[in-house]
Amino acid sequence: xxxxxxxxxxxxxxxxxxxxxxxxxxxxxxxxxxxxxxxxxxxxxxxxxxxxxxxxxxxxxxxxxxxxxxxxxxxxxxxxxxxxxxxxxxxxxxxxxxxxxxxxxxxxxxxxxxxxxxxxxxxxxxxxxxxxxxxxxxxxxxxxxxxxxxxxxxxxxxxxxxxxxxxxxxxxxxxxxxxxxxxxxxxxxxxxxxxxxxxxxxxxxxxxxxxxxxxxxxxxxxxxxxxxxxxxxxxxxxxxxxxxxxxxxxxxxxxxxxxxxxxxxxxxxxxxxxxxxxxxxxxxxxxxxxxxxxxxxxxxxxxxxxxxxxxxxxxxxxxxxxxxxxxxxxxxxxxxxxxxxxxxxxxxxxxxxxxxxxxxxxxxxxxxxxxxxxxxxxxxxxxxxxxxxxxxxxxxxxxxxxxxxxxxxxxxxxxxxxxxxxxxxxxxxxxxxxxxxxxxxxxxxxxxxxxxxxxxxxxxxxxxxxxxxxxxxxxxxxxxxxxxxxxxxxxxxxxxxxxxxxxxxxxxxxxxxxxxxxxxxxxxxxxxxxxxxxxxxx
Amino acid sequence: xxxxxxxxxxxxxxxxxxxxxxxxxxxxxxxxxxxxxxxxxxxxxxxxxxxxxxxxxxxxxxxxxxxxxxxxxxxxxxxxxxxxxxxxxxxxxxxxxxxxxxxxxxxxxxxxxxxxxxxxxxxxxxxxxxxxxxxxxxxxxxxxxxxxxxxxxxxxxxxxxxxxxxxxxxxxxxxxxxxxxxxxxxxxxxxxxxxxxxxxxxxxxxxxxxxxxxxxxxxxxxxxxxxxxxxxxxxxxxxxxxxxxxxxxxxxxxxxxxxxxxxxxxxxxxxxxxxxxxxxxxxxxxxxxxxxxxxxxxxxxxx
Numbered sequence: 001x002x003x004x005x006x007x008x009x010x011x012x013x014x015x016x017x018x019x020x021x022x023x024x025x026x027x028x029x030x031x032x033x034x035x036x037x038x039x040x041x042x043x044x045x046x047x048x049x050x051x052x053x054x055x056x057x058x059x060x061x062x063x064x065x066x067x068x069x070x071x072x073x074x075x076x077x078x079x080x081x082x083x084x085x086x087x088x089x090x091x092x093x094x095x096x097x098x099x100x101x102x103x104x105x106x107x108x109x110x111x112x113x114x115x116x117x118x119x120x121x122x123x124x125x126x127x128x129x130x131x132x133x134x135x136x137x138x139x140x141x142x143x144x145x146x147x148x149x150x151x152x153x154x155x156x157x158x159x160x161x162x163x164x165x166x167x168x169x170x171x172x173x174x175x176x177x178x179x180x181x182x183x184x185x186x187x188x189x190x191x192x193x194x195x196x197x198x199x200x201x202x203x204x205x206x207x208x209x210x211x212x213x214x215x216x217x218x219x220x221x222x223x224x225x226x227x228x229x230x231x232x233x234x235x236x237x238x239x240x241x242x243x244x245x246x247x248x249x250x251x252x253x254x255x256x257x258x259x260x261x262x263x264x265x266x267x268x269x270x271x272x273x274x275x276x277x278x279x280x281x282x283x284x285x286x287x288x289x290x291x292x293x294x295x296x297x298x299x300x301x302x303x304x305x306x307x308x309x310x311x312x313x314x315x316x317x318x319x320x321x322x323x324x325x326x327x328x329x330x331x332x333x334x335x336x337x338x339x340x341x342x343x344x345x346x347x348x349x350x351x352x353x354x355x356x357x358x359x360x361x362x363x364x365x366x367x368x369x370x371x372x373x374x375x376x377x378x379x380x381x382x383x384x385x386x387x388x389x390x391x392x393x394x395x396x397x398x399x400x401x402x403x404x405x406x407x408x409x410x411x412x413x414x415x416x417x418x419x420x421x422x423x424x425x426x427x428x429x430x431x432x433x434x435x436x437x438x439x440x441x442x443x444x445x446x447x448x449x450x451x452x453x454x455x456x457x458x459x460x461x462x463x464x465x466x467x468x469x470x471x472x473x474x475x476x477x478x479x480x481x482x483x484x485x486x487x488x489x490x491x492x493x494x495x496x497x498x499x500x501x502x503x504x505x506x507x508x509x510x511x512x513x514x515x516x517x518x519x520x521x522x523x524x525x526x527x528x529x530x531x532x533x534x535x536x537x538x
Numbered sequence: 539x540x541x542x543x544x545x546x547x548x549x550x551x552x553x554x555x556x557x558x559x560x561x562x563x564x565x566x567x568x569x570x571x572x573x574x575x576x577x578x579x580x581x582x583x584x585x586x587x588x589x590x591x592x593x594x595x596x597x598x599x600x601x602x603x604x605x606x607x608x609x610x611x612x613x614x615x616x617x618x619x620x621x622x623x624x625x626x627x628x629x630x631x632x633x634x635x636x637x638x639x640x641x642x643x644x645x646x647x648x649x650x651x652x653x654x655x656x657x658x659x660x661x662x663x664x665x666x667x668x669x670x671x672x673x674x675x676x677x678x679x680x681x682x683x684x685x686x687x688x689x690x691x692x693x694x695x696x697x698x699x700x701x702x703x704x705x706x707x708x709x710x711x712x713x714x715x716x717x718x719x720x721x722x723x724x725x726x727x728x729x730x731x732x733x734x735x736x737x738x739x740x741x742x743x744x745x746x747x748x749x750x751x752x753x754x755x756x757x758x759x760x761x762x763x764x765x766x767x768x769x770x771x772x773x774x775x776x777x778x779x780x781x782x783x784x785x786x787x788x789x790x791x792x793x794x795x796x797x798x799x800x801x802x803x804x805x806x807x808x809x810x811x812x813x814x815x816x817x818x819x820x821x822x823x824x825x826x827x828x829x830x831x832x833x834x835x836x837x838x839x840x841x
Contacts, residue, residue: 078781079766081613109798110780111760118761122673134791189794229589239786264790317588318786321804325588334793346797370794424609430797 066099069381071388074116075130075373076434077106082405082426089401098387106429120145126376127385130434131180133369137172138471141179146374147382149178156386157181159394163437165459170469171368180372181389185438187368187459190361191250192335194343197352199223199230199329207356212251214298216330220307223329232329233302234322235312237496240264241319243308244495246332248295250359255281255288256465258364259472259525262485263492267518268525272362272465278529282522284510296494296502303497313498323347335361337454341446349446361458364465371433392436399436403429411442418443470532477524480517487512573816580604580809587805603810606803614814617771621753622818624688624770628752632693633744637737640699641729644706645715655703662696668761675762687762688770692751698744705740706733742829746822753819775811778803 071094080086083104091101105126107115113135119126120140129146131137140146153161153169161169164184172180193210200207203226205219220232235243245265249255254273257266258280269281269288281288302308309315322328324347333339333355340353375385391398404411404419405427411419419442421428432441439452448454474481491509494502550558575592583598590597608614642648643655666674671691681687710733718728734741759773769777782803785792792798803811 079764081766083766105764108777108781110777110784115760118669118672121669122676124676134788236786239789241786241789316786317805318782319789320792321584322588325585327588334790342797433795433797 066384068099068101069384070101070103071127071381071385072103072105072125073128073388073435074105074107074119074126075128075431076109076112077429077431078108079106080427080429082410085409086401086405086427089406090398093398093401094388094391097391098384100384100388102388106431120376120378123378125378125380127379127381128373128389129376130372131374132371133171133366137180137369137372137374138174140374141174142473145377146179147377147379149181149375149386152375152382152386153178153181156383157390157393159390163393163439167363167459167462167464167468168368171365172372172374173469174471180369180374181393182368183371183373183433183435183438184393185371185433186336186455188361188363188462189334189336189367190357191247191359192333192339192355192357193330194333194335194340194353194355195330196326196328197354199227200354202226207354210356211358213247213295217302220302221305224305224307227329229327230329231309231322231327232307234319234328234331235299235308235496235498236315236317236319237312237493237498238314238316239318242492242495243312243332244295244299244497247358248291252291252294255291256362256364258467258470260474260477260481260521262481263488265488265492267484267488267513268522270467272463278466278533280522280526280529282518284514284518289506289510292506293503296497296506299495299497300499300502301497308497311498312496313493320347324350326351337458338447338451341448345444345446361462362465363462363468365468365471368468373435389436394437394440396440399440400442402435403432403441413442415443417449420445467529467532469536470529472525472528477517477521480521483516484513484518484521487516576809576812580806580813582806584804584806600806603804603806606807607810607814613766613774614771616767617769617774620685620688620768621770621772624685625749625752628689628692629745629748631689632695632748632752633741635693636695636699636702636744637734637741639694640702641706641733644703644710646712658696658699672761682762683765683768684762685768688752688755688758691758692748692755695747695751698747702737702740702744705737710736739829742826746826749822749826750819771815775815778811779808782808 083106087102087104090104094100094102112130116129116131116135117140120143131140131146149157160181164182165187167187168182168184169178172178172182193207193216195205195207199205203219203222210216210219216233223230223232233243235241237243242265249257249266249269254271255269256272257268258270259268261267267283269283270278271281283289283292299308303312319328319331323331323343333343335355335357340355343353344351373389375382375389379385392402393399404421405425407413409422410425410427411421414420421444432438439455443449443451487509491505491512493499494505494509499505575594578594578596579587579592580603581599581601582593582596583600583602586593586597639654639658643651643658645651675681675687675691679686681690714732715728718732723731754772756770756773756776759770760776763769763773785798
C-alpha cells in the first residue's frame with residue numbers, strides 16, 4: 001500500500017521540477033540572445049569635430065590591433081526611450097577608433113547609490129562607473145572597488161590631463177593615488193542670494209550691498225507688505241531644506257565646514273584664511289555657538305514677522321515648484337557663472353533671476369570630487385575604458401552625442417556651437433554635469449556665448465581650501481557619528497525658525513552632542529589633519 | 539416579557555446595532571476617503587495645491603496631470619502591458635505551483651511530507667538576502683532584463699502554501715480520496731477532478747493574493763530590469779516618487795545641478811499616476827471577493 005502511494009505522487013512532483021527546469025532553460029536562452037544583439041557598427045563617419053581628439057596617444061594604436069571589447073558605462077541619469085539609438089551611434093564611432101562598443105547603463109537618481117553598491121558587492125562586470133564624494137566614493141575606494149588610475153591616465157588619458165584643471169586631479173586621491181577622473185565643469189560653487197529679478201527691479205533693491213541674511217530684513221518687510229501671495233524666504237523643513245543652516249558660516253566669518261557632517265549639518269569648521277595652524281573648531285566652540293545662536297535667533301524673528309512660510313517646520317513642497325509659480329522672492333542658492341539662467345530654465349522660464357554672491361568660491365575636496373568617473377575593479381580591460389573616457393573628455397562629437405543625442409532628431413543646430421533641443425524627442429537625460437567635459441557641450445537657448453570661458457576663468461580664480469585633498473576616515477569614530485546624527489536630526493527644526501526658543505534648544509542640542517562624543521570626533525579629525533599636513537609638508 | 543419574545547434569539551438591541559453599524563461606517567470611510575482624496579487631488583490644479591494644500595473641494599480643477607501623463611502614452615501603455623502580462627501569467631503559474639506543492643504535503647500518507655514541509659518552512663525563517671539573490675538571478679541564471687526575473691521570485695510564497703496545505707487538510711477528508719481511489723482514479727485525476735473543485739475558495743484567495751503581489755511588485759524590477767521599455771507600471775511610478783524624495787533630501791545636490799529638477803512632476807501628477815496604477819486591481823477585486831465569505835485559517839499547529 002505504502003509503495004503504491006509513493007509512486008502515485010510522483011507525477012505532481014515531477015511536474016513541479018519539469019516546470020522549474022523549463023523556466024530555467026528558456027531564461028538562459030533569452031538572456032544570451034540579448035547579449036548577442038549588439039547593434040551593427042560602421043555607419044556615418046563622425047563629424048569633423050572629432051579631429052580635435054588627435055592629441056590622444058590612443059589614436060596611435062590602430063583599431064585592428066585591439067580585440068573587440070564592450071565598455072559598459074554606468075551613470076547617474078534617467079533612462080531615455082532613445083538610449084539604444086544613441087548607443088548605436090556611439091558604437092559606430094568607437095568601433096572605428098578603438099574597436100570598442102559601449103553599453104549605456106543609466107540609473108535613475110534615487111536608485112543609483114543602492115544599485116551600484118549592489119553591483120560592486122556582487123562583483124558584476126562594469127567598466128566606467130559614475131561616482132562622487134556624495135556617493136561614498138572614498139568608502140568605495142577603501143573597499144577596493146576601483147582601479148588605480150595614475151598610470152592609465154598618463155598612458156591613455158593625455159587629452160583629459162591637458163584639459164582638466166590640475167586642482168581636479170588632487171581631489172579624488174586616497175593615500176596619494178588617483179582613483180577617479182572628475183567631470184570637467186565648474187570646479188567649485190559659491191553661495192549666493194538669488195532673487196526674482198522683477199521684484200528686485202520694482203523695489204530697487206540694492207542686492208550688491210546685501211551680504212548677510214540680516215541685511216535682508218528691511219527688504220523682507222517691504223516685499224511682505226507690497227507683494228501679498230509671495231513668500232519672501234521659503235523653508236521646507238520637512239524635506240531637508242533647513243533654511244538657517246545653509247549659509248550661516250559663509251556670511252558670518254571665514255569658517256568653512258570640514259569633516260563629517262551628521263545628518264548633513266556641518267559640525268566641524270576651519271578658518272580658511274588662517275591656514276597655518278589648521279585648528280579644527282566644533283559647534284561647541286563659544287565663537288561658533290555664538291554664530292549659530294545669532295542665526296537661529298534671526299530666523300526665529302523672520303518667522304515671527306511672517307517672512308518665512310508658516311509651515312516651515314513640516315512643509316515638503318520643493319522650492320522649484322514654488323519658484324515655477326513665482327511665489328518666492330529670494331532663496332539661498334549655489335552659484336557659478338550662468339547659474340541664474342540655469343535657474344530660469346529649470347523653472348520653466350517664467351521669471352528672470354539675479355544673484356549676488358555672498359561667499360568667496362572655494363575648492364574643497366568634496367566639491368572637486370562632486371562628479372567623477374572611476375573604472376571598476378571588475379573591468380576586464382581598464383585600458384579601453386580609459387580610452388573611451390578620454391574621448392568623452394576631448395571629442396565634441398562624442399560628448400554631445402552622449403548628453404544631447406542625435407543631431408536633427410533630438411536637437412537642431414542653430415549655430416556653430418549652439419543647439420535648440422527638440423521637445424519630447426525621446427532623449428533628454430540631463431547628464432551634462434555627469435559625464436566627460438561639460439565645456440565641450442553645445443550651448444542651449446539662454447546660455448550666453450561666453451559661458452565656458454567664464455567657467456574656465458572661474459575655475460582658475462577659485463581659491464583653494466587649505467584642506468583640499470584631505471579625506472576624513474570615519475572608521476574610528478563610527479559610533480559617535482551615528483549618535484551625533486540622531487541628535488542633529490532631533491533638533492534640526494530649530495534652524496527653520498518655526499520653533500520657539502531656538503537659542504535654548506541649541507544649548508540643549510550642544511549638550512547632547514557633547515555626551516554623544518563630539519569632542520572625540522574632533523580630536524580624531526585634528527589628529528588626521530595633522531598627519532595629513534605632515535605628509536604633505538605644508 | 540412580551541418585548542423579548544418578539545425578538546429573535548440572536549438579535550442585538552437596536553442601540554448596539556446602531557453603534558456597531560456606525561463603527562463600521564466610520565471604518566469604511568477611513569478606507570475609502572483617502573482613495574477619493576487621491577483621485578480628487580489628481581484632478582486639482584497645481585495652483586490651488588500650492589496655495590491651499592489637499593482638499594476635497596479644490597478651488598480649481600484641471601486635467602493637466604493626465605494630459606502630461608498620457609503625452610508619453612507609449613511608455614505608460616507598454617509598462618501597463620508588462621504589468622498585466624506578468625500579473626496574469628504570474629497568478630496562474632503561482633496558484634498552480636503552490637497547489638502542487640501544498641497538496642502532497644497535506645496528505646498524511648505521503649512519506650516525504652515532513653521533509654518538504656520543513657524545506658518550505660525553512661525558507662520562511664532564513665533568507666539569503668539581497669546580495670545572494672542578485673547573484674543567483676544575474677550571474678547564475680542570467681536573468682538581467684528578462685521578464686522571468688519579475689516572475690520567478692514571487693511564484694511560491696511559503697506562507698500561502700501553508701495556508702493552502704491547511705485548507706486541504708481540513709476540507710478534504712481522507713475518506714474522499716480513499717473512495718476515489720477505490721473507484722479507480724489516479725493521483726492526478728484525484729487532484730484535478732476532486733481536490734481542486736472542492737478547494738475553489740482557497741484557490742481564489744491565493745489567486746487574489748498573487749494578483750496583488752505581482753501587480754504591486756516593483757522591487758524585482760528595481761534589481762533586475764535595466765531597459766526602460768521593460769519596466770512594469772509600478773516601477774515607473776515608484777521611481778518618480780523616489781526621485782522626488784531623493785531630490786528633497788539632497789537639496790544641496792539639486793541646487794548645484796538644476797537640470798535634475800527640471801522634469802520633476804508636481805503633486806497632482808504623482809496622484810494621477812497613483813490613480814492609473816491602482817485602476818485594474820480595483821476592478822479585479824470584486825471578482826474574487828465572493829470567495830472570501832468562507833474564511834481561511836492556517837490552524838493552531840504550524841510547520
